[in-house]
Amino acid sequence: MQHTVGILVFPEVEVLDFCGPFEVFSATRLNEERRREEPSPFRIVLIAEGEDPVSTTGGMHVLPDFTLENHPPLEILIIPGGWGTRALQSNKRVLGWIALCAQQVKVVCSVCTGSFLLAGAGLLEGRSATTHWQSLHRMRETFPNVNVRDDVHVVNDGNVFTSAGISAGIDMALHLVALMYGADVGRATARHMEYPVPESNARRVEAQYIAAAK
Numbered sequence: 001m002q003h004t005v006g007i008l009v010f011p012e013v014e015v016l017d018f019c020g021p022f023e024v025f026s027a028t029r030l031n032e033e034r035r036r037e038e039p040s041p042f043r044i045v046l047i048a049e050g051e052d053p054v055s056t057t058g059g060m061h062v063l064p065d066f067t068l069e070n071h072p073p074l075e076i077l078i079i080p081g082g083w084g085t086r087a088l089q090s091n092k093r094v095l096g097w098i099a100l101c102a103q104q105v106k107v108v109c110s111v112c113t114g115s116f117l118l119a120g121a122g123l124l125e126g127r128s129a130t131t132h133w134q135s136l137h138r139m140r141e142t143f144p145n146v147n148v149r150d151d152v153h154v155v156n157d158g159n160v161f162t163s164a165g166i167s168a169g170i171d172m173a174l175h176l177v178a179l180m181y182g183a184d185v186g187r188a189t190a191r192h193m194e195y196p197v198p199e200s201n202a203r204r205v206e207a208q209y210i211a212a213a214k
Helices: 015-027 092-104 114-120 133-142 168-181 183-192 207-213
Strands: 003-008 042-048 076-079 107-110 154-157 160-163
Touching: 003 015, 003 092, 015 042, 015 168, 015 183, 076 092, 076 114, 092 114, 107 114, 107 168, 114 133, 114 160, 154 168, 160 168, 168 183
Parallel strands: 003 042, 003 076, 076 107, 107 160
Antiparallel strands: 154 160
């Protein structure tokens, strides 16, 4: 049985924000010795407002698998970031869909400024969360009832996971894999990707940059 992971894509989405977690979940295997014979325990689908290709930051064109209305039931929802989140912060259709999905899935995640959409959907009220280091101050000002963390890479508050910017989505996805299937599976996935296993959840960006963003 596969867990269905839905990733929202939208115009000006940051590529690694959604491709990083996509790679982690698609590369996961419960039996590393049978990597070619057995599939991932995760099924990943890309979801957009419409059926047309989505143009990402940098101009990559991505064809979504489903729309907001016709996607299959999800167990994990991932909201990536990127410049396009600014427009979506006032998109009631998308925010309403996120809020509805959050009632149905087991885990809700955001990468980078995707946390602004979780907050806009009312999912971070009274919770701890994080975002890209350049948007920490903006998030504190926009959502004063969110405890914005600038000291860690991934924040887990209940069933809501938020991560720092861009590449941090890989760490968040590996963390989730390890929680679901154990540290050995998480490490094997990172090893297959030739990605350094995160040994610490401490924020990687130098302290002076975060201080400058406050």
